[in-house]
Amino acid sequence: MNTESHIGNELYRIQIEGSQDTLWSYRLESSGETCAVSPPVFEIDGRICAAAISEIKETVMLELKNGSREYRLRGSFQEDERLQLEIVFRVAPGNPVMRFHYRLLAREAHRLTKQAGEDNIVYARISFGGYGRFREIRLADFDEFTHQYGLTENELGEAHFDNGKIFTGPLTVALGDRHAALLAYEHGSQSTDLYVGFQADASRQLTLLAVKGNYCDGDRIDTDQGYRTLWMQFAAVQGDAADLAEVYRAFALRHFSDNASSRSPYIFYNTWNFQERNRYWNKQTYLASMNLGHILSEIDVAYRMGIEVYVIDMGWFIKSGDWDISLERFPDGLDLVKEKLDGYGMKLGLWFDPKAVALSSRLYRTFEHCIVSWDGVREAPHPIWETEESVRMCLVSPFGMAFADKLIELAKRLGVVYFKWDAISQYGCNDPGHDHGDGNATAEERGHRFAFQLPLKLVEIAKKVSEAIPEAIIDFDVTEGYRCVGLSFLEAGKYFLINNGPYYPNFDLPRTDPGEFYNYNVFFQPGPARSMLCRSAYAYDKWIPSVLFLVHYFPDDFAPNQNISVASLILGHNGIWGDLLGVSEKGVERIGRLLGLYKQVREDITASYPVTGGGAGRTPETYEKINAENGRGVAVLFASSFGQPFDRPRPVKITYVTSNPVDKKIWHPSNVEVRFDSKGRAVIEASFTDADAAIVFFGVDDAL
Incomplete structure (x- = not known):
């Protein structure tokens, strides 16, 4: 069967064949x-x-709301008409990346099985015989040196092809002389613990297959209960890997999610770092600053700095599960907080541990059967920071949707639009009474099934919230290892990428203070060091827009520190945290002025494909985020290294020429000179006498 299809866009067409060799094909219109x-x-x-x-x-x-179209087709298996396959395509306008998944159905009861004791599904197989090289793009390598997840690109050689090695992805790029193509899957797990993976052979045939947890032996398939595969992605371009990365980044920004708010480059503030400073430096409790007076004072300063989303972290609630506001800390129930935020045109955000439920909460009584258990043993209750003792609930159970309903209720009652989800490990439940395998499955299967389903369940919960609250932003904290990082969550939200970075034990540094206020965070002091650490995360921006990875920078005095922090965050991380009330008047004004200029071109910066030089902490270290269509955006130059001794730095001069022509309405600091070459590119010369950053905005009105 060969069916001409209208599925596609101006760049490609999908042709449906339905045969044993080719279910469907993707054809580039430009080259065939x-x-x-x-x-x-x-x-x-x-x-x-x-x-x-x-x-x-x-x-x-x-x-769809994001401008894409969804097509669904269905046909019967040629070898068994009782089985049916539904194919779902999502086609974005003007972009070569398309999404697809399958649903297996049956007219009478059948079972998915594992005769060899292992998952046995091949999701997709593509022959890339005319493509000489494969490249793996990994998103979930956890780096203990920086204590954060990062992106890694690996060239795949004959060792992979000859030995059937399964590799991670979740993106695999095939590179030919004139074309580049991509196959990807939407899931999330650490690169060292595979649930789905790729294989490639010497003939350059690429296979995407199930590894573990994709189903349980004996799972039922019928007309009511089908098996839905995970979402996959395919793209091809006439060009090379860089061309493919650029269009993929645009897809992730504009067409992957229906939730446009998650892609908006708001400026965020989170109270957590000050709560930690107050404990480690002032020997107070984490909740000592969690009171109405302090929060209202911070909001005043946050507004003057240009912050738009004010996030109250851990401690605003009485108990987990019910998530009622603590009237002891906020006697008016956050009414004055919301009133002040509304008056400033700012948004309210709150912290949640989605799986935590206090023993005395209403949700505990309703969903006690959903408590996490392992081999029949429930975890002992524990306090959530300095609040009531709680237990962990299984999100892959009816409790998951109840949590979504609770967030929707809070959003409607309190006006919350930003939800930070913290402390969600990928592992820990094999209970037979939940939704990840019943008593017919082995305990090992149920544990794997939980870990496989969790990232998909998080997407389901987040989508339910954002469908009810269109302006909602769901931020998934992945600041520790063993959290499910991948493409799947980016369909519904974004990632909170870095907390404080590495701890002293990461560097084998001994504990020097035996007391309860020992601070084991390395990058905690004001200064440029934290910014260097955080900028290393901009490696993601080549493939995934940096606006999808929230990272916070310090606002502390003095001017060079603030220049570095603002220059770092405007490249897309967009977060600030620290002691707002400790920042000087001049410091608040400086940050507010720089962020005001940024806001004039932030949409251009967000959309721009990055041009980078050097690396985090090197001198020179350069970033260019300029919209090629209009020349608006920013160039940032960092000077970090001045050698020893620290008290006698040598002056540094950095010259940078933009790759793109620029808008000539510019702003730059006094230590920078800018001229324009014959092709409209900016030639920037910046002089430094200390660690600092030079920001040059293009397309801004300094009078605004």
């Missing part, structure tokens, strides 16, 4: 380059069943 995708393969009732289908009919076409 075609990639054929084999049908998925399932083990059903002990038989290997390839989903070659016939009698294919388009059942639905939907217009």
Whole structure:
């Protein structure tokens, strides 16, 4: 069967074939380059069943909020008409990246099986015979040196092809002489613990397959309960890997999610760093500053700095689970906080541990059967920081949607639009009474199934909230290892990437203070060091827009520190935390002025593909985020290294020429000179006598 299809856009077309070799193909309109995708393969009732289908009919076409179109088609298996496959495509306008997934259905009951004791699903297989090289793009390598997740690109050689090695992804790029293509899957796990993976052979055939946790042996398939695969992505361009990365980044920014708020470059403030400073430096409790007077004073300063989303971290509530406001700390129930934020045009954000439920809470009584357990043993209750003792609930259970309902209720009652989700580990539950395997599955299967389903359940919860509250921003804290980082959550929200970075034990440094106020965070003092650490995370920006990774920078005096922090955060991380009330009047004014200039061009900066030089902490270290269509954006130059001794620095001069022509309405500090070459590019010369940053804005009105 070969069906001409209207599925696609001006860049590519999808052709439906339904055969054993080619279920569908992707054809570039510009060159005719075609990639054929084999049908998925399932083990059903002990038989290997390839989903070659016939009698294919388009059942639905939907217009989505982000401008994409969704197409659904369905056909019967050629070898067994009792089985059906639904194919779902999502096509974005003007972009070559498309999303797809499958749903396996049956007219009568069948079972997914594991005759060899392992998951047995092939999600996709593509022959890239004309492509000489493969490159793996990993998103979830946890680096203990910087204590953060990071992006890694690996060239794949003959050792991978000859030995059937399964590798992580979640993106794999095929590179040819004239074309580059990409196959990706939407999930999330550490790179060292695979649930889905790729294989490539010597003929350059790339296979995406299930590894573990994708289903339980004996899972039922019928007309009511089908099996839905995870979402996958495919793209091709006439060009190289850099061309592919640029269009993929644009897809992730504009077309991946229906939740536009998660992509908005707001300036965020979070109270947590001051809560930690207050404990470690002032020997107070974490909650000592969690009171109405302090919060209202901070909001005043935050507004003057240009902060737009004010996030109250841990401690605003009485108890987890019910998430009622602590009237002891906020006697008016946050009414004055919300009134002040509304008056300033700012937004309210709150911290949550989604799985925590206090023993005396209403949700505990309702969902006690959803408590996390391992081999029949429930975890002992523990206090959530300095609040009531709580237990962990399984989010892959009915409790997950109840948590979503609670957030929706809070959003409508309190006006909360930003939700920080913290402390969600990927592991820890194999209870047979939840939604990740029943008593017929082994305990190991249920544990793997929980870990596989958790990142997908987080997306489901976040999407339910954002569908009810369109302006909602869901931020998933992945500041520690063993959290599920990947493409899936970016469909619904963004990541909170870095807390304080590494701890002293990461560097084998001994504890020097045995007391309870020992601070084990290394990058905690004001100064440029934290900014250097945090800028290392901009490696993601090549493939995934940096606006999807919230990172906070210190506002502390003096001017060079503030220049470095603002120059760092405007590249896309957009976060500030620290002691706002300790910043001088001049410091508040300086930050407010710089962020005011940034806001004039932030949409251009967010959309711009990065041009970088050097690396975090090196001198020179340069970043260019200039919109190629209009020349608006920013160039940032950092000088970090001045050698020893520290008290006798040598002057540094950095010259940088922009890659793009620029808008000539510019702003720059006094230590910078700018001229323009014959092609409209900016030639920037910056002089430094100490660690500092030079920001040059293009397309701004200094009078605003």
